[in-house]
Amino acid sequence: MPPTGAGAGAGPGDAALRHPHWWQRGWVRYGALITLLALSGLVILALVRRQTGTEGFLVGLGLAVLPVPWLTAAFRWLDRVEPGPWRNLVFAFAWGACAAALIAIVANSFATHWIATSTADPAGADTLGATVIAPIVEESAKAAAVLLLFLFRRRDFTGIVDGVVIAGITATGFAFTENILYLGTAFGTDQLTGGRGIASVTAATFFVRIVMSPFAHPLFTVLTGIGFGTGALAGDGQRARRVLLPLGGLLLAMGMHAFWNGSSTFGAYGFFAVYGLFMVPAFGLLTWLAIWTRQRELRTVREELPAYVFAGWLGPAEPYVLGSMRARRMAREYARHHFGGRPAGRTVARYEACATSLAFLRHRARLGRAPADFAVRERELLSELWARRGVAWPALEYATRASARAPAPYWPAYGYGHLPGQDYGQGYGQGYGQDYYGYPAVPYSAHNPYRT
Structure with missing residues (x-):
């Protein structure tokens, strides 16, 4: 037995355990993360306000916030069996709304501009950017939050429900910022063209993004969360599963996102066909899977x-x-x-x-x-x-x-x-x-x- 007590000698590694490097201290890591998210939030705020104007920003903010409470409540309800810490959900939402949105805006704009200047077809550049570049960039940026919690909060990340909740909250934050941008821009367009009532661009954008498909971004990213959740169920020796399953979920999320963004190129009714024949059934299937998993968790409690x-x-x-x-x-x-x-x-x-x-x-x-x-x-x-x-x-x-x-x-x-x-x-x-x-x-x- 090693010596104990006040007079016990210290081993060669004890000093390192008692005095970690400054960058290993918890408050330094938390401070750096908060600073990163705060700076991202300020930059994204300035970029969105610059594109929409102050009045458009306020209108977009007021309309974009409407689906946030009930989406958050739905994911919190799903997480009630073994509720995760609030700090994880706050981080996920902040990452989606600030860091992921900033990465997406900068990367999408740069990629689309590069494609447009490299080819003779600017319209084709917009289509390529929406159906290929945007899904890859946006889903990767959102998945980064899930990955960080998967790596550094493993005790709070134990299964499929945790992956679904974290991914869904991250995507809710991302969609919130994106909706501000789209709705604010639509309002600015109506101010210039004199659009009013149900014929306005703002009303059409609100109907499509807030009424019809507020679940779109959460639906895509939940596939990534399922991948990480199934990876979390793998044993410590199953490293291939812990890598391949999250990667497979991310690829599915990108594919679904690309299919949804490309629906407008499928003809006059392509959007409604994809919405009714693909998005709604997929939403129903994943909702059933989430509820079934929740009930299975309760059964596990009763059995163990x-x-x-x-x-x-x-x-x-x-x-x-x-x-x-x-x-x-x-x-x-x-x-x-x-x-x-x-x-x-x-x-x-x-x-x-x-x-x-x-x-x-x-x-x-x-x-x-x-x-x-x-x-x-x-x-x-x-x-x-x-x-x-x-x-x-x-x-x-x-x-x-x-x-x-x-x-x-x-x-x-x-x-x-x-x-x-x-x-x-x-x-x-x-x-x-x-x-x-x-x-x-x-x-x-x-x-x-x-x-x-």
Whole structure:
């Protein structure tokens, strides 16, 4: 055992661990990222305002913001089973609205201008720019946000739903800025031509972009998110899958984007044909896939948590309560009304999130995809559950009674008599009923409200 205590000698690498380089410090990285996004936002604001004018910018801003709340709410609803941190969603939206939009405007303008000056067909340059250059540039710029979170926030990026939510929020931010530009430009055109009412360019642009297809950019980029989400499900040794699946999702996003942008070249009714025969069915299919994945996550919670019921960390009915969004909501409301208001509700919400993360962690391990830090992560989650049990257990017990969910037998039926490590042959821990990572096993009759 290495020496410990105040007089213990330091190893040769200890100083580097205690004193990282200045660029490795968290506040430096966060500061650099915030500065980058802020500068991108200021530049994109100036570029859009220059093209649309102040009045056009304000009109475009007022109209472009309309679909943002309900798109964001839809993705947040999808993320309710295991909600990700708000900071990830704020970053994704800001990246899409600022950095990705700036990259797209600069790169698209440069590429289209270069093509126009290199050929004798300026109209063909616009078509090529819209159907080839724009999809590649824009989807790559949006995918950068998903990639950054995939690489540096792996604990928050564990499956398909996380990829869909992050990609969708990023694309929502991108579409917001792009809609300001298009709607502001249309308003400026109406000011010059005297367009009014439903015959105006602004009304037509609003109908196409805000009413008919507000989901277009999220739909494209969600394909990239699905690729990253399936890549996140791969084990640590499956590096080819973790690279090829995100790349395949990105290529599909580019292809769908190019097909949508090229619909105007398919004749007078090409746009409406592509919209009705391709975009709407694709939107419906991906919506069904997202909802089905959400329900599968709830089923995973119900199937994996009984292992921790047997160990005494959870009450008998908790896997079923935590596997029902209705019961989870009832538990939070009960805590808010009977245990100290909003802070108590947030405590129960955090308990539910930790239990869900624990179920997903165990599920990955049971499939042979346990991360290298499985034992550390499991202990952290169990610690958070234990710290919040005083408020969470009574609230969940109330939700059990109110939702009329009776606890099912858990140890004989599920066969969970071992720790996760013993189930998977990884040697992660000791047997249930013993000292569990420094925590005592919890006999039901003594330490929790589910007394038998």
